[in-house]
Amino acid sequence: MDWEKISSEAKIELLQVTDLLSLEKWRISYLGRKSALALFLRQLKDLPLEEKKIQGPLSNKVRQSWEKMYQEKNDDLKNNQIVSDSWDHTVPVKSALNGHLHPLTLMAEKVVSVFEKMGFEIVEGPEVEDDYHNFEALNVPANHPARDMWDTFWIKSDEKEKNLLLRTHTSPDQIRYMETHQPPFRILVPGRAYRHEATDATHEMQFYQIEGLVVSEDITLANFKNIIEESVRHIFKKDFKIIFRPDYFPFVSPGVEVDISCFKCRGKGCRLCSNTGWIEVMGAGMVHEKVLTNVGYEKGRYQGFAFGLGLERYAMIQYGIDEIRLFESADLRFLKQF
Ligand SMILES: [Zn+2]
Known part of the structure:
Protein backbone atom coordinates (compact mmCIF):
# COMPACT_ATOMS: atom_id res chain seq x y z
CA MET A 1 0.00 0.00 0.00
CA SER A 86 -25.26 31.36 19.55
CA TRP A 87 -25.66 33.77 16.63
CA ASP A 88 -29.34 34.51 16.24
CA HIS A 89 -29.96 35.72 12.71
CA THR A 90 -33.53 36.73 13.47
CA VAL A 91 -32.76 39.40 16.10
CA PRO A 92 -33.69 42.84 14.61
CA VAL A 93 -30.69 45.11 14.07
CA LYS A 94 -30.58 48.42 15.93
CA SER A 95 -30.64 50.97 13.14
CA ALA A 96 -27.69 53.33 12.85
CA LEU A 97 -28.22 57.00 13.64
CA ASN A 98 -28.20 59.06 10.47
CA GLY A 99 -26.88 62.58 10.41
CA HIS A 100 -29.03 65.34 8.97
CA LEU A 101 -28.84 68.98 8.07
CA HIS A 102 -29.30 71.77 10.61
CA PRO A 103 -32.57 73.72 10.13
CA LEU A 104 -30.58 76.87 9.33
CA THR A 105 -28.68 75.03 6.59
CA LEU A 106 -31.96 73.75 5.15
CA MET A 107 -33.36 77.27 5.20
CA ALA A 108 -30.24 78.83 3.67
CA GLU A 109 -30.26 76.28 0.85
CA LYS A 110 -33.90 77.08 0.17
CA VAL A 111 -33.38 80.85 0.11
CA VAL A 112 -30.26 80.56 -2.04
CA SER A 113 -31.97 78.30 -4.57
CA VAL A 114 -34.96 80.66 -4.95
CA PHE A 115 -32.73 83.69 -5.52
CA GLU A 116 -30.46 81.74 -7.85
CA LYS A 117 -33.50 81.05 -10.02
CA MET A 118 -34.05 84.81 -10.11
CA GLY A 119 -30.57 85.26 -11.56
CA PHE A 120 -28.65 86.16 -8.42
CA GLU A 121 -24.95 85.24 -8.20
CA ILE A 122 -23.83 83.79 -4.84
CA VAL A 123 -20.88 85.60 -3.26
CA GLU A 124 -19.08 85.13 0.07
CA GLY A 125 -16.88 87.40 2.16
CA PRO A 126 -14.71 87.40 5.31
CA GLU A 127 -16.23 87.29 8.82
CA VAL A 128 -13.32 89.30 10.23
CA GLU A 129 -13.70 92.70 8.63
CA ASP A 130 -12.05 96.08 8.83
CA ASP A 131 -13.71 99.29 9.90
CA TYR A 132 -13.66 100.69 6.38
CA HIS A 133 -15.74 97.92 4.75
CA ASN A 134 -18.04 97.31 7.72
CA PHE A 135 -18.81 100.98 8.44
CA GLU A 136 -17.04 103.77 6.67
CA ALA A 137 -17.60 102.81 3.04
CA LEU A 138 -21.25 102.12 3.98
CA ASN A 139 -21.70 105.76 4.93
CA VAL A 140 -21.16 105.24 8.67
CA PRO A 141 -18.13 107.43 9.44
CA ALA A 142 -16.26 107.19 12.75
CA ASN A 143 -18.05 108.89 15.63
CA HIS A 144 -21.31 108.94 13.68
CA PRO A 145 -24.20 108.32 16.11
CA ALA A 146 -25.55 105.62 13.77
CA ARG A 147 -22.67 103.37 14.91
CA ASP A 148 -24.70 102.75 18.06
CA MET A 149 -27.04 100.67 15.90
CA TRP A 150 -24.39 97.94 15.77
CA ASP A 151 -22.84 96.82 19.05
CA THR A 152 -19.52 95.65 17.74
CA PHE A 153 -17.00 92.98 18.74
CA TRP A 154 -13.64 94.67 18.11
CA ILE A 155 -10.56 92.53 17.66
CA LYS A 156 -7.29 93.27 19.42
CA SER A 157 -4.74 93.59 16.67
CA ASP A 158 -1.18 94.79 16.17
CA GLU A 159 -2.20 96.53 12.99
CA LYS A 160 -4.03 99.31 14.84
CA GLU A 161 -4.73 101.33 11.73
CA LYS A 162 -6.85 98.50 10.31
CA ASN A 163 -9.34 98.37 13.23
CA LEU A 164 -10.44 94.76 12.82
CA LEU A 165 -13.85 93.58 13.97
CA LEU A 166 -16.29 90.70 13.60
CA ARG A 167 -18.60 91.92 10.86
CA THR A 168 -21.86 93.24 12.30
CA HIS A 169 -23.73 92.52 9.05
CA THR A 170 -23.08 91.02 5.62
CA SER A 171 -23.25 94.50 4.02
CA PRO A 172 -19.44 94.95 3.80
CA ASP A 173 -19.56 92.37 1.02
CA GLN A 174 -21.58 94.85 -1.04
CA ILE A 175 -18.52 97.11 -0.93
CA ARG A 176 -16.07 94.27 -1.59
CA TYR A 177 -18.05 93.16 -4.63
CA MET A 178 -18.64 96.63 -6.07
CA GLU A 179 -14.95 97.52 -5.68
CA THR A 180 -14.15 94.86 -8.26
CA HIS A 181 -17.29 94.68 -10.45
CA GLN A 182 -19.21 97.04 -12.71
CA PRO A 183 -23.04 97.05 -12.91
CA PRO A 184 -25.39 95.60 -13.92
CA PHE A 185 -25.37 92.72 -11.42
CA ARG A 186 -27.46 90.99 -8.79
CA ILE A 187 -25.68 89.19 -5.96
CA LEU A 188 -26.64 87.27 -2.83
CA VAL A 189 -24.25 86.98 0.12
CA PRO A 190 -25.13 84.40 2.78
CA GLY A 191 -23.00 84.57 5.91
CA ARG A 192 -22.60 84.92 9.64
CA ALA A 193 -22.66 88.23 11.50
CA TYR A 194 -21.96 89.16 15.13
CA ARG A 195 -23.34 91.73 17.55
CA HIS A 196 -22.35 92.37 21.11
CA GLU A 197 -25.82 92.62 22.57
CA ALA A 198 -28.18 90.96 25.02
CA THR A 199 -30.02 87.95 23.62
CA ASP A 200 -33.77 87.35 23.73
CA ALA A 201 -36.34 85.22 21.89
CA THR A 202 -35.59 86.93 18.57
CA HIS A 203 -31.99 88.22 19.01
CA GLU A 204 -28.72 86.29 19.11
CA MET A 205 -25.10 87.45 19.43
CA GLN A 206 -24.20 85.54 16.29
CA PHE A 207 -26.68 85.06 13.52
CA TYR A 208 -26.94 84.48 9.79
CA GLN A 209 -27.77 87.16 7.32
CA ILE A 210 -28.40 86.89 3.64
CA GLU A 211 -27.45 90.05 1.87
CA GLY A 212 -28.83 90.97 -1.51
CA LEU A 213 -27.64 93.68 -3.86
CA VAL A 214 -28.98 94.64 -7.27
CA VAL A 215 -27.46 97.55 -9.19
CA SER A 216 -28.00 98.82 -12.72
CA GLU A 217 -28.92 102.09 -14.43
CA ASP A 218 -32.67 101.80 -13.88
CA ILE A 219 -33.44 99.67 -10.79
CA THR A 220 -36.22 101.10 -8.60
CA LEU A 221 -37.86 100.37 -5.26
CA ALA A 222 -40.75 98.80 -7.21
CA ASN A 223 -38.33 96.12 -8.47
CA PHE A 224 -37.28 95.46 -4.89
CA LYS A 225 -40.88 95.09 -3.74
CA ASN A 226 -41.61 92.68 -6.56
CA ILE A 227 -38.51 90.52 -5.94
CA ILE A 228 -39.15 90.29 -2.19
CA GLU A 229 -42.83 89.39 -2.61
CA GLU A 230 -42.00 86.78 -5.24
CA SER A 231 -39.17 85.27 -3.17
CA VAL A 232 -41.31 85.05 -0.03
CA ARG A 233 -44.05 83.32 -2.00
CA HIS A 234 -41.58 80.76 -3.41
CA ILE A 235 -39.68 80.20 -0.17
CA PHE A 236 -42.64 79.69 2.16
CA LYS A 237 -45.21 78.47 -0.39
CA LYS A 238 -47.82 80.41 1.58
CA ASP A 239 -49.44 83.77 1.10
CA PHE A 240 -47.98 85.69 4.02
CA LYS A 241 -48.98 89.26 4.56
CA ILE A 242 -45.95 91.46 3.95
CA ILE A 243 -45.60 95.13 4.79
CA PHE A 244 -42.89 97.59 3.89
CA ARG A 245 -42.41 100.44 6.33
CA PRO A 246 -39.96 103.33 6.36
CA ASP A 247 -36.81 102.74 8.37
CA TYR A 248 -33.37 104.28 8.66
CA PHE A 249 -30.05 102.71 7.70
CA PRO A 250 -27.17 105.01 6.77
CA PHE A 251 -26.27 103.09 3.60
CA VAL A 252 -29.71 103.31 1.97
CA SER A 253 -32.09 106.11 1.04
CA PRO A 254 -34.95 105.66 1.33
CA GLY A 255 -34.71 102.81 3.84
CA VAL A 256 -37.40 100.21 4.48
CA GLU A 257 -38.09 97.49 6.96
CA VAL A 258 -39.89 94.40 5.71
CA ASP A 259 -42.28 92.68 8.10
CA ILE A 260 -44.17 89.41 7.73
CA SER A 261 -47.39 88.76 9.67
CA CYS A 262 -46.66 86.89 12.92
CA PHE A 263 -47.02 83.13 12.34
CA LYS A 264 -47.69 82.47 16.02
CA CYS A 265 -50.58 84.81 16.81
CA ARG A 266 -51.64 85.40 13.20
CA GLY A 267 -51.56 89.14 13.71
CA LYS A 268 -53.35 89.32 17.05
CA GLY A 269 -50.19 90.18 18.99
CA CYS A 270 -47.97 87.98 21.20
CA ARG A 271 -44.63 87.91 23.02
CA LEU A 272 -42.80 86.83 19.86
CA CYS A 273 -43.94 89.82 17.83
CA SER A 274 -43.88 92.22 20.82
CA ASN A 275 -47.66 92.50 20.46
CA THR A 276 -47.40 94.16 17.06
CA GLY A 277 -48.68 91.24 14.97
CA TRP A 278 -45.62 91.61 12.69
CA ILE A 279 -42.13 90.12 12.63
CA GLU A 280 -39.31 92.10 11.06
CA VAL A 281 -37.42 89.89 8.62
CA MET A 282 -35.17 92.33 6.80
CA GLY A 283 -33.81 95.80 6.50
CA ALA A 284 -33.47 97.20 3.00
CA GLY A 285 -33.61 100.23 0.77
CA MET A 286 -32.21 102.01 -2.26
CA VAL A 287 -28.41 102.03 -2.11
CA HIS A 288 -27.23 105.45 -0.86
CA GLU A 289 -25.49 107.51 -3.52
CA LYS A 290 -22.52 107.98 -1.18
CA VAL A 291 -21.99 104.18 -1.10
CA LEU A 292 -21.98 104.03 -4.90
CA THR A 293 -19.44 106.83 -5.21
CA ASN A 294 -17.31 105.35 -2.41
CA VAL A 295 -16.62 102.32 -4.60
CA GLY A 296 -15.74 104.57 -7.54
CA TYR A 297 -18.91 104.48 -9.62
CA GLU A 298 -19.67 107.51 -11.74
CA LYS A 299 -21.92 109.88 -9.77
CA GLY A 300 -25.61 109.64 -10.69
CA ARG A 301 -25.16 106.88 -13.28
CA TYR A 302 -26.27 103.81 -11.32
CA GLN A 303 -28.91 103.01 -8.78
CA GLY A 304 -29.96 99.85 -6.99
CA PHE A 305 -31.39 98.26 -3.90
CA ALA A 306 -29.87 96.26 -1.07
CA PHE A 307 -31.41 94.06 1.60
CA GLY A 308 -30.22 92.01 4.54
CA LEU A 309 -32.59 89.28 5.61
CA GLY A 310 -32.37 87.41 8.91
CA LEU A 311 -32.00 83.71 8.17
CA GLU A 312 -33.05 82.68 11.69
CA ARG A 313 -36.24 84.74 11.39
CA TYR A 314 -37.01 83.01 8.10
CA ALA A 315 -36.40 79.58 9.67
CA MET A 316 -38.61 80.50 12.65
CA ILE A 317 -41.44 81.37 10.28
CA GLN A 318 -40.89 78.27 8.14
CA TYR A 319 -40.80 75.81 11.05
CA GLY A 320 -42.92 77.67 13.62
CA ILE A 321 -40.06 78.14 16.11
CA ASP A 322 -40.65 80.85 18.72
CA GLU A 323 -37.16 80.94 20.30
CA ILE A 324 -34.10 81.94 18.25
CA ARG A 325 -31.62 80.64 20.85
CA LEU A 326 -32.64 77.03 20.10
CA PHE A 327 -30.66 77.13 16.84
CA GLU A 328 -27.30 77.37 18.59
CA SER A 329 -28.33 75.32 21.63
CA ALA A 330 -27.03 71.99 20.24
CA ASP A 331 -30.09 70.46 21.93
CA LEU A 332 -30.71 67.15 20.16
CA ARG A 333 -34.37 67.10 21.20
CA PHE A 334 -34.73 70.23 19.06
CA LEU A 335 -32.41 69.25 16.21
CA LYS A 336 -33.81 65.75 15.72
CA GLN A 337 -37.09 67.23 14.49
CA PHE A 338 -35.60 68.32 11.19
ZN1 LIG B 1 -47.31 87.38 17.32
Whole structure:
Protein backbone atom coordinates (compact mmCIF):
# COMPACT_ATOMS: atom_id res chain seq x y z
CA MET A 1 0.00 0.00 0.00
CA ASP A 2 1.24 3.45 -0.85
CA TRP A 3 0.38 5.03 2.51
CA GLU A 4 2.09 8.27 1.61
CA LYS A 5 -0.14 8.84 -1.42
CA ILE A 6 -3.32 7.85 0.42
CA SER A 7 -2.37 10.05 3.38
CA SER A 8 -1.96 13.12 1.20
CA GLU A 9 -5.34 12.45 -0.45
CA ALA A 10 -6.91 12.08 2.99
CA LYS A 11 -5.41 15.41 4.08
CA ILE A 12 -6.70 17.23 1.00
CA GLU A 13 -10.19 15.80 1.44
CA LEU A 14 -10.21 16.71 5.11
CA LEU A 15 -9.35 20.31 4.26
CA GLN A 16 -12.56 20.51 2.23
CA VAL A 17 -14.69 19.26 5.12
CA THR A 18 -16.72 22.11 6.62
CA ASP A 19 -19.40 20.36 8.66
CA LEU A 20 -19.81 17.36 10.95
CA LEU A 21 -21.80 15.36 8.41
CA SER A 22 -19.07 15.42 5.78
CA LEU A 23 -16.50 14.76 8.52
CA GLU A 24 -18.37 11.56 9.36
CA LYS A 25 -18.28 10.56 5.68
CA TRP A 26 -14.53 11.19 5.68
CA ARG A 27 -14.14 9.08 8.83
CA ILE A 28 -16.06 6.17 7.30
CA SER A 29 -14.04 6.22 4.10
CA TYR A 30 -10.60 6.42 5.82
CA LEU A 31 -11.08 4.93 9.28
CA GLY A 32 -14.34 2.95 8.91
CA ARG A 33 -14.63 -0.83 9.09
CA LYS A 34 -14.71 -1.14 5.31
CA SER A 35 -11.91 1.35 4.70
CA ALA A 36 -8.73 0.31 2.85
CA LEU A 37 -6.80 0.74 6.08
CA ALA A 38 -9.14 -1.50 8.09
CA LEU A 39 -9.00 -4.22 5.38
CA PHE A 40 -5.24 -4.00 5.30
CA LEU A 41 -4.93 -4.26 9.10
CA ARG A 42 -7.21 -7.29 9.04
CA GLN A 43 -5.05 -9.03 6.44
CA LEU A 44 -1.86 -8.16 8.29
CA LYS A 45 -1.83 -11.46 10.19
CA ASP A 46 -1.64 -13.44 6.90
CA LEU A 47 1.54 -11.70 5.76
CA PRO A 48 4.95 -13.39 6.11
CA LEU A 49 6.62 -12.60 9.41
CA GLU A 50 9.36 -10.41 7.89
CA GLU A 51 6.83 -8.23 6.07
CA LYS A 52 4.53 -8.13 9.10
CA LYS A 53 7.41 -6.60 11.10
CA ILE A 54 7.63 -3.71 8.61
CA GLN A 55 3.98 -3.22 7.62
CA GLY A 56 2.54 -3.58 11.12
CA PRO A 57 4.12 -0.50 12.76
CA LEU A 58 3.82 1.49 9.50
CA SER A 59 0.08 0.98 9.10
CA ASN A 60 -0.51 1.61 12.79
CA LYS A 61 1.35 4.89 12.49
CA VAL A 62 -0.87 5.83 9.56
CA ARG A 63 -3.98 4.98 11.58
CA GLN A 64 -2.81 7.05 14.55
CA SER A 65 -2.07 10.07 12.41
CA TRP A 66 -5.46 9.86 10.69
CA GLU A 67 -7.25 9.51 13.98
CA LYS A 68 -5.44 12.57 15.25
CA MET A 69 -6.41 14.53 12.13
CA TYR A 70 -9.99 13.41 12.57
CA GLN A 71 -10.07 14.41 16.26
CA GLU A 72 -8.63 17.84 15.58
CA LYS A 73 -11.09 18.54 12.80
CA ASN A 74 -13.94 17.29 14.95
CA ASP A 75 -12.97 19.66 17.82
CA ASP A 76 -12.62 22.48 15.35
CA LEU A 77 -16.05 22.05 13.82
CA LYS A 78 -17.74 21.64 17.19
CA ASN A 79 -16.19 24.86 18.51
CA ASN A 80 -17.30 26.76 15.45
CA GLN A 81 -20.74 25.28 15.72
CA ILE A 82 -21.10 26.67 19.24
CA VAL A 83 -20.29 30.12 17.93
CA SER A 84 -22.70 29.87 15.01
CA ASP A 85 -25.48 28.39 17.17
CA SER A 86 -25.26 31.36 19.55
CA TRP A 87 -25.66 33.77 16.63
CA ASP A 88 -29.34 34.51 16.24
CA HIS A 89 -29.96 35.72 12.71
CA THR A 90 -33.53 36.73 13.47
CA VAL A 91 -32.76 39.40 16.10
CA PRO A 92 -33.69 42.84 14.61
CA VAL A 93 -30.69 45.11 14.07
CA LYS A 94 -30.58 48.42 15.93
CA SER A 95 -30.64 50.97 13.14
CA ALA A 96 -27.69 53.33 12.85
CA LEU A 97 -28.22 57.00 13.64
CA ASN A 98 -28.20 59.06 10.47
CA GLY A 99 -26.88 62.58 10.41
CA HIS A 100 -29.03 65.34 8.97
CA LEU A 101 -28.84 68.98 8.07
CA HIS A 102 -29.30 71.77 10.61
CA PRO A 103 -32.57 73.72 10.13
CA LEU A 104 -30.58 76.87 9.33
CA THR A 105 -28.68 75.03 6.59
CA LEU A 106 -31.96 73.75 5.15
CA MET A 107 -33.36 77.27 5.20
CA ALA A 108 -30.24 78.83 3.67
CA GLU A 109 -30.26 76.28 0.85
CA LYS A 110 -33.90 77.08 0.17
CA VAL A 111 -33.38 80.85 0.11
CA VAL A 112 -30.26 80.56 -2.04
CA SER A 113 -31.97 78.30 -4.57
CA VAL A 114 -34.96 80.66 -4.95
CA PHE A 115 -32.73 83.69 -5.52
CA GLU A 116 -30.46 81.74 -7.85
CA LYS A 117 -33.50 81.05 -10.02
CA MET A 118 -34.05 84.81 -10.11
CA GLY A 119 -30.57 85.26 -11.56
CA PHE A 120 -28.65 86.16 -8.42
CA GLU A 121 -24.95 85.24 -8.20
CA ILE A 122 -23.83 83.79 -4.84
CA VAL A 123 -20.88 85.60 -3.26
CA GLU A 124 -19.08 85.13 0.07
CA GLY A 125 -16.88 87.40 2.16
CA PRO A 126 -14.71 87.40 5.31
CA GLU A 127 -16.23 87.29 8.82
CA VAL A 128 -13.32 89.30 10.23
CA GLU A 129 -13.70 92.70 8.63
CA ASP A 130 -12.05 96.08 8.83
CA ASP A 131 -13.71 99.29 9.90
CA TYR A 132 -13.66 100.69 6.38
CA HIS A 133 -15.74 97.92 4.75
CA ASN A 134 -18.04 97.31 7.72
CA PHE A 135 -18.81 100.98 8.44
CA GLU A 136 -17.04 103.77 6.67
CA ALA A 137 -17.60 102.81 3.04
CA LEU A 138 -21.25 102.12 3.98
CA ASN A 139 -21.70 105.76 4.93
CA VAL A 140 -21.16 105.24 8.67
CA PRO A 141 -18.13 107.43 9.44
CA ALA A 142 -16.26 107.19 12.75
CA ASN A 143 -18.05 108.89 15.63
CA HIS A 144 -21.31 108.94 13.68
CA PRO A 145 -24.20 108.32 16.11
CA ALA A 146 -25.55 105.62 13.77
CA ARG A 147 -22.67 103.37 14.91
CA ASP A 148 -24.70 102.75 18.06
CA MET A 149 -27.04 100.67 15.90
CA TRP A 150 -24.39 97.94 15.77
CA ASP A 151 -22.84 96.82 19.05
CA THR A 152 -19.52 95.65 17.74
CA PHE A 153 -17.00 92.98 18.74
CA TRP A 154 -13.64 94.67 18.11
CA ILE A 155 -10.56 92.53 17.66
CA LYS A 156 -7.29 93.27 19.42
CA SER A 157 -4.74 93.59 16.67
CA ASP A 158 -1.18 94.79 16.17
CA GLU A 159 -2.20 96.53 12.99
CA LYS A 160 -4.03 99.31 14.84
CA GLU A 161 -4.73 101.33 11.73
CA LYS A 162 -6.85 98.50 10.31
CA ASN A 163 -9.34 98.37 13.23
CA LEU A 164 -10.44 94.76 12.82
CA LEU A 165 -13.85 93.58 13.97
CA LEU A 166 -16.29 90.70 13.60
CA ARG A 167 -18.60 91.92 10.86
CA THR A 168 -21.86 93.24 12.30
CA HIS A 169 -23.73 92.52 9.05
CA THR A 170 -23.08 91.02 5.62
CA SER A 171 -23.25 94.50 4.02
CA PRO A 172 -19.44 94.95 3.80
CA ASP A 173 -19.56 92.37 1.02
CA GLN A 174 -21.58 94.85 -1.04
CA ILE A 175 -18.52 97.11 -0.93
CA ARG A 176 -16.07 94.27 -1.59
CA TYR A 177 -18.05 93.16 -4.63
CA MET A 178 -18.64 96.63 -6.07
CA GLU A 179 -14.95 97.52 -5.68
CA THR A 180 -14.15 94.86 -8.26
CA HIS A 181 -17.29 94.68 -10.45
CA GLN A 182 -19.21 97.04 -12.71
CA PRO A 183 -23.04 97.05 -12.91
CA PRO A 184 -25.39 95.60 -13.92
CA PHE A 185 -25.37 92.72 -11.42
CA ARG A 186 -27.46 90.99 -8.79
CA ILE A 187 -25.68 89.19 -5.96
CA LEU A 188 -26.64 87.27 -2.83
CA VAL A 189 -24.25 86.98 0.12
CA PRO A 190 -25.13 84.40 2.78
CA GLY A 191 -23.00 84.57 5.91
CA ARG A 192 -22.60 84.92 9.64
CA ALA A 193 -22.66 88.23 11.50
CA TYR A 194 -21.96 89.16 15.13
CA ARG A 195 -23.34 91.73 17.55
CA HIS A 196 -22.35 92.37 21.11
CA GLU A 197 -25.82 92.62 22.57
CA ALA A 198 -28.18 90.96 25.02
CA THR A 199 -30.02 87.95 23.62
CA ASP A 200 -33.77 87.35 23.73
CA ALA A 201 -36.34 85.22 21.89
CA THR A 202 -35.59 86.93 18.57
CA HIS A 203 -31.99 88.22 19.01
CA GLU A 204 -28.72 86.29 19.11
CA MET A 205 -25.10 87.45 19.43
CA GLN A 206 -24.20 85.54 16.29
CA PHE A 207 -26.68 85.06 13.52
CA TYR A 208 -26.94 84.48 9.79
CA GLN A 209 -27.77 87.16 7.32
CA ILE A 210 -28.40 86.89 3.64
CA GLU A 211 -27.45 90.05 1.87
CA GLY A 212 -28.83 90.97 -1.51
CA LEU A 213 -27.64 93.68 -3.86
CA VAL A 214 -28.98 94.64 -7.27
CA VAL A 215 -27.46 97.55 -9.19
CA SER A 216 -28.00 98.82 -12.72
CA GLU A 217 -28.92 102.09 -14.43
CA ASP A 218 -32.67 101.80 -13.88
CA ILE A 219 -33.44 99.67 -10.79
CA THR A 220 -36.22 101.10 -8.60
CA LEU A 221 -37.86 100.37 -5.26
CA ALA A 222 -40.75 98.80 -7.21
CA ASN A 223 -38.33 96.12 -8.47
CA PHE A 224 -37.28 95.46 -4.89
CA LYS A 225 -40.88 95.09 -3.74
CA ASN A 226 -41.61 92.68 -6.56
CA ILE A 227 -38.51 90.52 -5.94
CA ILE A 228 -39.15 90.29 -2.19
CA GLU A 229 -42.83 89.39 -2.61
CA GLU A 230 -42.00 86.78 -5.24
CA SER A 231 -39.17 85.27 -3.17
CA VAL A 232 -41.31 85.05 -0.03
CA ARG A 233 -44.05 83.32 -2.00
CA HIS A 234 -41.58 80.76 -3.41
CA ILE A 235 -39.68 80.20 -0.17
CA PHE A 236 -42.64 79.69 2.16
CA LYS A 237 -45.21 78.47 -0.39
CA LYS A 238 -47.82 80.41 1.58
CA ASP A 239 -49.44 83.77 1.10
CA PHE A 240 -47.98 85.69 4.02
CA LYS A 241 -48.98 89.26 4.56
CA ILE A 242 -45.95 91.46 3.95
CA ILE A 243 -45.60 95.13 4.79
CA PHE A 244 -42.89 97.59 3.89
CA ARG A 245 -42.41 100.44 6.33
CA PRO A 246 -39.96 103.33 6.36
CA ASP A 247 -36.81 102.74 8.37
CA TYR A 248 -33.37 104.28 8.66
CA PHE A 249 -30.05 102.71 7.70
CA PRO A 250 -27.17 105.01 6.77
CA PHE A 251 -26.27 103.09 3.60
CA VAL A 252 -29.71 103.31 1.97
CA SER A 253 -32.09 106.11 1.04
CA PRO A 254 -34.95 105.66 1.33
CA GLY A 255 -34.71 102.81 3.84
CA VAL A 256 -37.40 100.21 4.48
CA GLU A 257 -38.09 97.49 6.96
CA VAL A 258 -39.89 94.40 5.71
CA ASP A 259 -42.28 92.68 8.10
CA ILE A 260 -44.17 89.41 7.73
CA SER A 261 -47.39 88.76 9.67
CA CYS A 262 -46.66 86.89 12.92
CA PHE A 263 -47.02 83.13 12.34
CA LYS A 264 -47.69 82.47 16.02
CA CYS A 265 -50.58 84.81 16.81
CA ARG A 266 -51.64 85.40 13.20
CA GLY A 267 -51.56 89.14 13.71
CA LYS A 268 -53.35 89.32 17.05
CA GLY A 269 -50.19 90.18 18.99
CA CYS A 270 -47.97 87.98 21.20
CA ARG A 271 -44.63 87.91 23.02
CA LEU A 272 -42.80 86.83 19.86
CA CYS A 273 -43.94 89.82 17.83
CA SER A 274 -43.88 92.22 20.82
CA ASN A 275 -47.66 92.50 20.46
CA THR A 276 -47.40 94.16 17.06
CA GLY A 277 -48.68 91.24 14.97
CA TRP A 278 -45.62 91.61 12.69
CA ILE A 279 -42.13 90.12 12.63
CA GLU A 280 -39.31 92.10 11.06
CA VAL A 281 -37.42 89.89 8.62
CA MET A 282 -35.17 92.33 6.80
CA GLY A 283 -33.81 95.80 6.50
CA ALA A 284 -33.47 97.20 3.00
CA GLY A 285 -33.61 100.23 0.77
CA MET A 286 -32.21 102.01 -2.26
CA VAL A 287 -28.41 102.03 -2.11
CA HIS A 288 -27.23 105.45 -0.86
CA GLU A 289 -25.49 107.51 -3.52
CA LYS A 290 -22.52 107.98 -1.18
CA VAL A 291 -21.99 104.18 -1.10
CA LEU A 292 -21.98 104.03 -4.90
CA THR A 293 -19.44 106.83 -5.21
CA ASN A 294 -17.31 105.35 -2.41
CA VAL A 295 -16.62 102.32 -4.60
CA GLY A 296 -15.74 104.57 -7.54
CA TYR A 297 -18.91 104.48 -9.62
CA GLU A 298 -19.67 107.51 -11.74
CA LYS A 299 -21.92 109.88 -9.77
CA GLY A 300 -25.61 109.64 -10.69
CA ARG A 301 -25.16 106.88 -13.28
CA TYR A 302 -26.27 103.81 -11.32
CA GLN A 303 -28.91 103.01 -8.78
CA GLY A 304 -29.96 99.85 -6.99
CA PHE A 305 -31.39 98.26 -3.90
CA ALA A 306 -29.87 96.26 -1.07
CA PHE A 307 -31.41 94.06 1.60
CA GLY A 308 -30.22 92.01 4.54
CA LEU A 309 -32.59 89.28 5.61
CA GLY A 310 -32.37 87.41 8.91
CA LEU A 311 -32.00 83.71 8.17
CA GLU A 312 -33.05 82.68 11.69
CA ARG A 313 -36.24 84.74 11.39
CA TYR A 314 -37.01 83.01 8.10
CA ALA A 315 -36.40 79.58 9.67
CA MET A 316 -38.61 80.50 12.65
CA ILE A 317 -41.44 81.37 10.28
CA GLN A 318 -40.89 78.27 8.14
CA TYR A 319 -40.80 75.81 11.05
CA GLY A 320 -42.92 77.67 13.62
CA ILE A 321 -40.06 78.14 16.11
CA ASP A 322 -40.65 80.85 18.72
CA GLU A 323 -37.16 80.94 20.30
CA ILE A 324 -34.10 81.94 18.25
CA ARG A 325 -31.62 80.64 20.85
CA LEU A 326 -32.64 77.03 20.10
CA PHE A 327 -30.66 77.13 16.84
CA GLU A 328 -27.30 77.37 18.59
CA SER A 329 -28.33 75.32 21.63
CA ALA A 330 -27.03 71.99 20.24
CA ASP A 331 -30.09 70.46 21.93
CA LEU A 332 -30.71 67.15 20.16
CA ARG A 333 -34.37 67.10 21.20
CA PHE A 334 -34.73 70.23 19.06
CA LEU A 335 -32.41 69.25 16.21
CA LYS A 336 -33.81 65.75 15.72
CA GLN A 337 -37.09 67.23 14.49
CA PHE A 338 -35.60 68.32 11.19
ZN1 LIG B 1 -47.31 87.38 17.32
